[in-house]
Amino acid sequence: MDNTVVRPGDDLPEGIPSGIHIQLSFVSGPERGMIKRLWKQTTTLGRAGDIAISDPAASKNHASLSWENGSLILRDLDSTNGTLLSGGRVWEAVVTNLDEITIGQTVIQVAILQEGVSDDSQGGVVVESVGDTTLPRPALSPATVKDLNVSRRHATIEFMGPDRVLLKDLESRNGTYLNRKRVSVAPLKNGDAIQVGSTTLNFFVSIARNGK
Secondary structure (H helix, E strand, O other): OOOOOOOOOOOOOOEOOOOEEEEEEEEEOOOOOOEEEEOEOEEEEEOOOOEEOOOOOOOOOOEEEEEEOOEEEEEEOOOOOOEEEOOEEEOEEEEOOOOEEEEOOEEEEEEEEEOOOOOOOOEEEEEEEOOOOOOOOOOOOEEEEOOOOOOOOOEEEEEEEOOEEEEEEOOOOOOEEEOOEEEOEEEOOOOOEEEEOOEEEEOOOOOOOOOO
């Protein structure tokens, strides 16, 4: 399984701005389970694309994702079988957080995260790092979720070690759900869906090892 990232080379001075994190999670198809983070301003998808898709319905250069004027743009590159965005065929469209791109039998969920100043008056999920002090330590301020059904301190994501991350409910009034099941404490893995109130968040993390 290939979970590497697509990084810009020296000949690609332009890319996705710092503070914008765009991650692709392959939820079905031959590459199911693969996770890619986008770095280049434009990334192609297809059998011969920057991100290779071995689905037989994919063209060599099937579609592209471009960061333009603060938005992620999906374009179909005259593919044989077409490109779907959240169920509808598109030629050019703006992609929003948690939209799904479909190429043949391959479904790709797009997570778009933007760093910003959190507002403690809103509900949220607190990210904490505990245990192994060699782990990167995320900021302890809440990840703001503007949802009336989310408690002010609803849940935590705790980094216990290089391969152990826990989701904990903080006695929230409406509960915390992991992959549609209510939990009090549960381990997390990449691609898991966390639901707080009416909001669903997809969990992704990449921890550098051996200085890489």
